Amino acid sequence: MLHKRIRKPSNQCGLSLVELMVAITVGLILTAGLIQLFVANKQAYRLQEGILDMQENARYSLQTLSYDLKMAGHWGGVEADAISFTASTSDCKGSLIGSSLFGISGIEGSSTAPTPTGCIDDADYVANSDVLIVRYAAGDNRVAAADLSNTDNSGDLFVGSLAGFSAILDTGSGLATEESSGGKFHDGAKLMDGVYNYPYYMAAYFIRPCSVKAGSTCAATDDNGEPLPTLTRYILRGNALTQEPIAEGVEQMQIEYGIGLSGDVDEYKDADEMTATDWNNVSAVRIALVTRAGKKDFSYTDPHDSSNAYDLPGNDAEDDYYVYGDDAHYRRKVVTQVIQIRNSGRS
Secondary structure, three states, X not given: OOOOOOOOOOOOOOOOHHHHHHHHHHHHHXXXXXXXXXXXXXXHHHHHHHHHHHHHHHHHXXXXXXXXXXXXXXXXOOOHHHEEOOOOOOOHHHHHHOOOOOOEXXXXXXXXXXXXXXXXXXXXXXXXXXXXXXXXXXXXXXXXXXXXXXXXXXXXXXXXXXXXXXXXXEEHHHHHHHHHOOOOOEXXXXXXXXXXXXXXXXXXXXXXXXXXXXXOOOOOOXXXXXXXXXXXXXXXXXXXXXXXXXXXXXXXXXXXXXXXXXXXXXXXXXXXXXXXXXXXXXXXXXXXXXEEOOOOOOOOOOOOOOOXXXXXXXXXXXXXXXXXXXXXXXXXXXXXXEEEOOOOOOO
């Protein structure tokens, strides 16, 4: 009887130490390459995101400023000097509301907060940035005479206007009394047709050095230790002033005012060169904003140092903008826009 031979399996051999080390080395090289690729892609994404944020913040800032400037000086069909109102200038609110109701006014930037006393703390102000103030009767939210004395309106400021005749700036309750008795808008005992009541709007735009304040004023610890300069406005809500951040990353604002009649611009002036007559004849406003990314990029150094300033609108040395120290590692973008004014400079 034949017996089938059974072949025993050969012994299995493992990897040698040298082969194992070579495999680990190759794996580490591949992993390092993947990590480097991931880091590069992450940095490129952050860079692109920062550029897009700068562009969007600039766009939104100019859109907001443009809307207010185009509405500035609207008083319901009357000139500012036909408005009956005397404001107290003993505090910030009275100063900004203004006894002389210029639709547009501004304050030239300085080393400390240049706004009226008590308005903005020095810690909430970016040095040498200009301040823009706009005032108007908000035409998109008219209030009926019967509603002026309501709880929600009685203490708020309104402009009661009769186009081509005159206007009154007063609280809702004060205006209600005027319109319910034989006052300026009455023909005998009857309120004239065409009297409209508009909420009074006032905003003062400035740059503050942080976005979110942990305390009462900006501090170095705000915004997670990297304070983010922000376009901000002091806005009148009813009859109270409130700081309202508009767009982060806006680092500097410089403004020039175009003066001329019939909508033409004869010359541009800084705020400190303007007269009362000039403010009534502003035909255009030229605004330059410097926006920056939210995070530093240490692979980049801004070339605008002490010998190479950003050339912004304005005639003063303070209108030039320089970048120093670690701030040079932020990427920046300058945007400039000329905004035509509808309600002044048309005499």
